[in-house]
Amino acid sequence: xxxxxxxxxxxxxxxxxxxxxxxxxxxxxxxxxxxxxxxxxxxxxxxxxxxxxxxxxxxxxxxxxxxxxxxxxxxxxxxxxxxxxxxxxxxxxxxxxxxxxxxxxxxxxxxxxxxxxxxxxxxxxxxxxxxxxxxxxxxxxxxxxxxxxxxxxxxxxxxxxxxxxxxxxxxxxxxxxxxxxxxxxxxxxxxxxxxxxxxxxxxxxxxxxxxxxxxxxxxxxxxxxxxxxxxxxxxxxxxxxxxxxxxxxxxxxxx
Amino acid sequence: xxxxxxxxxxxxxxxxxxxxxxxxxxxxxxxxxxxxxxxxxxxxxxxxxxxxxxxxxxxxxxxxxxxxxxxxxxxxxxxxxxxxxxxxxxxxxxxxxxxxxxxxxxxxxxxxxxxxxxxxxxxxxxxxxxxxxxxxxxxxxxxxxxxxxxxxxxxxxxxxxxxxxxxxxxxxxxxxxxxxxxxxxxxxxxxxxxxxxxxxxxxxxxxxxxxxxxxxxxxxxxxxxxxxxxxxxxxxxxxxxxxxxxxxxxxxxxxxxxxxxxxxxxxxxxxxxxxxxxxxxxxxxxxxxxxxxxxxxxxxxxxxxxxxxxxxxxxxxxxxxxxxxxxxxxxxxxxxxxx
Amino acid sequence: xxxxxxxxxxxxxxxxxxxxxxxxxxxxxxxxxxxxxxxxxxxxxxxxxxxxxxxxxxxxxxxxxxxxxxxxxxxxxxxxxxxxxxxxxxxxxxxxxxxxxxxxxxxxxxxxxxxxxxxxxxxxxxxxxxxxxxxxxxxxxxxxxxxxxxxxxxxxxxxxxxxxxxxxxxxxxxxxxxxxxxxxxxxxxxxxxxxxxxxxxxxxxxxxxxxxxxxxxxxxxxxxxxxxxxxxxxxxxxxxxxxxxxxxxxxxxxxxxxxxxxxxxxxxxxxxxx
Numbered sequence: 001x002x003x004x005x006x007x008x009x010x011x012x013x014x015x016x017x018x019x020x021x022x023x024x025x026x027x028x029x030x031x032x033x034x035x036x037x038x039x040x041x042x043x044x045x046x047x048x049x050x051x052x053x054x055x056x057x058x059x060x061x062x063x064x065x066x067x068x069x070x071x072x073x074x075x076x077x078x079x080x081x082x083x084x085x086x087x088x089x090x091x092x093x094x095x096x097x098x099x100x101x102x103x104x105x106x107x108x109x110x111x112x113x114x115x116x117x118x119x120x121x122x123x124x125x126x127x128x129x130x131x132x133x134x135x136x137x138x139x140x141x142x143x144x145x146x147x148x149x150x151x152x153x154x155x156x157x158x159x160x161x162x163x164x165x166x167x168x169x170x171x172x173x174x175x176x177x178x179x180x181x182x183x184x185x186x187x188x189x190x191x192x193x194x195x196x197x198x199x200x201x202x203x204x205x206x207x208x209x210x211x212x213x214x215x216x217x218x219x220x221x222x223x224x225x226x227x228x229x230x231x232x233x234x235x236x237x238x239x240x241x242x243x244x245x246x247x248x249x250x251x252x253x254x255x
Numbered sequence: 256x257x258x259x260x261x262x263x264x265x266x267x268x269x270x271x272x273x274x275x276x277x278x279x280x281x282x283x284x285x286x287x288x289x290x291x292x293x294x295x296x297x298x299x300x301x302x303x304x305x306x307x308x309x310x311x312x313x314x315x316x317x318x319x320x321x322x323x324x325x326x327x328x329x330x331x332x333x334x335x336x337x338x339x340x341x342x343x344x345x346x347x348x349x350x351x352x353x354x355x356x357x358x359x360x361x362x363x364x365x366x367x368x369x370x371x372x373x374x375x376x377x378x379x380x381x382x383x384x385x386x387x388x389x390x391x392x393x394x395x396x397x398x399x400x401x402x403x404x405x406x407x408x409x410x411x412x413x414x415x416x417x418x419x420x421x422x423x424x425x426x427x428x429x430x431x432x433x434x435x436x437x438x439x440x441x442x443x444x445x446x447x448x449x450x451x452x453x454x455x456x457x458x459x460x461x462x463x464x465x466x467x468x469x470x471x472x473x474x475x476x477x478x479x480x481x482x483x484x485x486x487x488x489x490x491x492x493x494x495x496x497x498x499x500x501x502x503x504x505x506x507x508x509x510x511x512x513x514x515x516x517x518x519x520x521x522x523x524x525x526x527x528x529x530x531x532x533x534x535x536x537x538x539x540x541x542x543x544x545x546x547x548x549x550x551x552x553x554x555x556x557x558x559x560x561x562x563x564x565x566x567x568x569x570x571x572x573x574x575x576x577x578x579x580x581x582x583x584x585x586x587x588x589x590x591x592x593x594x
Numbered sequence: 595x596x597x598x599x600x601x602x603x604x605x606x607x608x609x610x611x612x613x614x615x616x617x618x619x620x621x622x623x624x625x626x627x628x629x630x631x632x633x634x635x636x637x638x639x640x641x642x643x644x645x646x647x648x649x650x651x652x653x654x655x656x657x658x659x660x661x662x663x664x665x666x667x668x669x670x671x672x673x674x675x676x677x678x679x680x681x682x683x684x685x686x687x688x689x690x691x692x693x694x695x696x697x698x699x700x701x702x703x704x705x706x707x708x709x710x711x712x713x714x715x716x717x718x719x720x721x722x723x724x725x726x727x728x729x730x731x732x733x734x735x736x737x738x739x740x741x742x743x744x745x746x747x748x749x750x751x752x753x754x755x756x757x758x759x760x761x762x763x764x765x766x767x768x769x770x771x772x773x774x775x776x777x778x779x780x781x782x783x784x785x786x787x788x789x790x791x792x793x794x795x796x797x798x799x800x801x802x803x804x805x806x807x808x809x810x811x812x813x814x815x816x817x818x819x820x821x822x823x824x825x826x827x828x829x830x831x832x833x834x835x836x837x838x839x840x841x842x843x844x845x846x847x848x849x850x851x852x853x854x855x856x857x858x859x860x861x862x863x864x865x866x867x868x
Binding site: 002008009012013015016017018019023074075077080082084085090093095096098099100101102105106107110111112114115134135137138141143145149150151154170171174187191192194198199215216219223227231232238239249250254 | 597598599600601602604605606608609610611612613614615616617619620623672675676678679680682685686687688689690691692693694695696697698699700701702703704705707708709711712718748751752753756757759760761763764791792794795797798801802805806808809811826829830833834839842843846849850853854857
């Protein structure tokens with residue numbers, strides 16, 4: 001069965017990565033259109049010269065990292081708090097996580113914009129990176145909470161009780177008993193949060209300020225005009241860059 | 256760290272961020288040449304933030320907040336009056352725009368802004384029918400797009416004013432009609448056409464035309480020109496006989512802006528014939544700048560799709576602003592068409 | 595203050611600001627009238643809700659529920675073996691996990707365009723099938739519900755795989771060995787031992803896949819060519835081209851109510867919401 005599973009995994013990975021392969025191949029196309037005409041590096045040159053693109057990518061990265069760290073930390077804490085003991089006081093919180101998943105993005109975006117505009121009348125602020133990060137943490141939280149809660153549901157409560165009986169404080173119990181158990185779920189949740197943040201277009205474009213153009217916004221603009229090998233080049237670079245990071249961390253782990 | 260040093264540190268940081276004059280420009284994507292902005296920055300010493308949008312509602316949502324941070328925007332002609340009525344635009348100072356006469360004479364006193372008090376025309380265009388030469392027959396009118404031979408090979412624009420325009424023209428009405436009876440009849444035409452339509456696509460249709468997936472498309476002349484340049488000899492463009500829409504994108508300044516003078520410098524810069532000509536050579540769109548037009552290379556200058564003759568243009572009709580009630584009805588009908 | 599209250603408080607504040615306050619705004623919007631160019635204005639009206647009752651929208655909502663359910667089921671079937679593989683891959687599991695999520699750090703839009711390129715009439719699949727002689731005319735692989743579901747599965751697979759992995763990772767291999775020792779066949783072991791143990795993961799994955807699928811619009815816009823109309827498309831339309839924010843607000847409230855209703859319906863007695 002193990003071999004069957006491995007074969008299946010290979011097919012699944014192929015399904016996930018084949019579009020990327022095609023994008024990579026055409027990123028070296030000398031023609032602008034989706035018909036192969038010859039090998040060329042011109043698109044990589046074009047995006048290297050594009051200042052707007054570089055700035056947007058940096059913004060996206062900053063926003064995603066900030067939002068992921070914040071959402072993962074407070075989301076994990078919230079999941080733990082909700083799991084520890086059901087209090088009616090926080091039932092609305094579970095409901096709000098669920099609601100944030102079902103709300104169409106445009107609705108979230110428009111209503112957040114309206115909220116910010118109303119607040120800004122009193123606070124003399126503008127839309128900017130801070131509003132985007134706040135919005136991103138808002139919609140990533142649900143993903144973190146759902147994943148961590150799922151893992152908590154299969155956690156043995158008696159382990160905590162034993163620790164408490166042995167004299168540990170509540171916080172120590174959490175820190176030394178439960179948290180290590182949650183580690184895989186926290187990693188998975190962080191990956192999910194990063195994913196939803198780095199690729200968000202609708203909400204970001206609505207609450208972004210003048211200084212907070214992100215990569216999805218640039219990509220969307222380019223893509224709306226039709227096939228553009230510069231987009232292929234961008235996504236190939238991202239995949240190769242992150243892929244190298246992933247490989248490196250695997251090597252380091254083995255060493 | 257006490258509060259005082261924190262506040263002073265923040266103030267210092269804020270001051271450092273705002274070194275030098277700035278200008279925030281919000282434009283349609285793909286509407287300037289690669290070096291337009293950087294040359295402007297170098298010459299005037301103004302640092303530009305350049306953002307893009309893909310649709311008017313997107314731009315309006317930001318502009319209507321009154322606090323968006325953008326200075327210069329590019330609204331379409333039919334939105335100049337409404338935006339003026341909403342108090343969103345700043346009046347233009349012609350003493351800061353010496354080269355307004357570079358504009359083509361048909362744009363010196365355009366119907367939507369006869370004194371150019373609020374906007375300066377930038378690029379204009381038309382909508383028509385683009386088709387594959389190997390189709391076997393030549394579509395000449397909007398009504399040809401209801402021909403059942405085109406089932407599965409036809410695309411229409413995903414744009415309510417455009418679809419209504421095509422339908423209204425086949426019924427012989429003005430494309431700016433506000434008459435409920437005419438609009439409802441147009442809606443029925445659109446619904447009748449849906450089974451033939453492969454998809455509702457905007458500029459993305461260009462690649463499908465080049466690849467041969469799509470046989471006939473309602474398309475903007477700009478998109479058509481790009482597709483024809485990519486697939487020479489295979490595609491042709493027709494200006495429908497019943498009449499067709501004309502649109503124009505204009506430069507305007509938001510009233511909320513605190514950099515009115517810098518904004519005028521930019522508008523004046525865009526009006527320079529050399530600058531405008533360079534933009535057209537990259538974007539392959541039709542400029543409103545007459546002086547720039549004469550500087551273009553011959554193939555581009557005489558492109559029949561981008562710069563059709565006056566006789567053809569006379570058949571076109573400008574998009575005009577709709578009244579609130581008419582807009583409401585059109586939007587409600589569009590939802591019904593799309594649902 | 596109790597520990598659990600302190601833990602929950604930051605999230606509570608954040609959700610109140612980014613979710614509940616905007617929700618209140620949306621509720622207010624749904625009772626207003628549309629502004630001429632977007633936005634809202636007085637007078638107050640119930641017209642938006644009466645419009646929602648139109649059977650056209652009910653039909654679209656049912657269609658969206660169906661599409662989301664199929665996509666979720668496919669994600670579960672396709673994602674479960676993959677999650678199992680990763681959970682059992684020992685020390686390399688983080689590496690394999692990263693490989694799953696790596697494609698999703700590039701733009702979803704670009705990858706969807708890649709699928710359009712593959713599925714087109716002149717695309718790779720059709721060209722390959724035609725050159726081998728399987729078919730003579732190109733298959734209409736694009737601009738229909740099949741393409742949309744494919745796009746949804748492709749886009750949401752990690753949202754199923756990651757939560758599944760989070761619970762499967764805990765699975766004690768000795769339990770599986772014990773079942774085998776007791777004579778159970780692999781299929782029985784799967785259904786009676788593994789599945790019940792990772793039920794929370796399945797539930798989490800289903801929520802993270804089904805619920806966002808309900809509100810999706812980009813996939814049906816691109817892969818469906820704006821011809822496949824799901825409720826997400828209608829709502830999106832109201833806030834953009836149709837400029838009827840109050841009606842869009844009313845529609846999304848209806849959608850949220852249905853989603854909450856579904857969750858309450860499948861919940862067992864005494865179980866928490868999430």
